[in-house]
Amino acid sequence: MASVHLVSASGLKQEIRARSHVLNADEPKSLGGTDTGPSPYELLLASLAACTSLTLRMYADRKGWELGRIEVDARFRRDEDGVESIDREVVLGGNLTPDQQARLAEICEKTPVTKTLKRGTPIATTLRVTA
Known part of the structure; x- marks a missing residue:
């Protein structure tokens, strides 16, 4: 199971915590952000x-x-x-046979995130106000 915690005090910059990692998400300046990190769609990609x-690789x-x-x-x-x-374009640098290439193309369609995006995933939202 994966989870992230996000904090946004003001503005569009978002601080994301995933396990022990911290990264930012933001929008480009042209959309009112400060461009301190990838946009939500860039993070999805x-x-x-x-x-x-x-x-x-595995x-x-x-x-x-x-x-x-x-x-x-x-x-x-x-x-x-x-x-x-x-x-999505995948480029591999190894010397692979046509059979290996075909199998790897099949694997691309079976990656966990690919399957999640293709089938759609229900999202349950709970909103709490702590003011």
């Missing part, structure tokens, strides 16, 4: 890219396959009708 890379290590450098580019799009999608 980073989660997808990191999960893809980590899962591929799978290949178990198989004894040399992947070399892994690069994942992810882009969020919303078309004029409001339909949202994510484009």
Whole structure:
């Protein structure tokens, strides 16, 4: 189970705590933020890219396959009708057979974050006011 704690005292800058790690989220200056960290959509894309890379590396290590450098580019799009999608490109630096490449492409579609995003996940929200 994963969890994060977020604190926002004022403005758009957000302080995120995940286990012992602290990072910021913010919006770019053009959207009224102070650009002290990635935007929420950039963090979502980073989660997808990191999960893809980590899962591929773990799978290949178990198989004894040399992947070399892994690069994942992810882009969020919303078309004029409001339909949202994510484009993901994975580049592997290893010398892989066509069968290995096909299997790794299948693994990309089975990473935990990919599956969560594709199926949609219900969100239950509780609002408390402590004023």
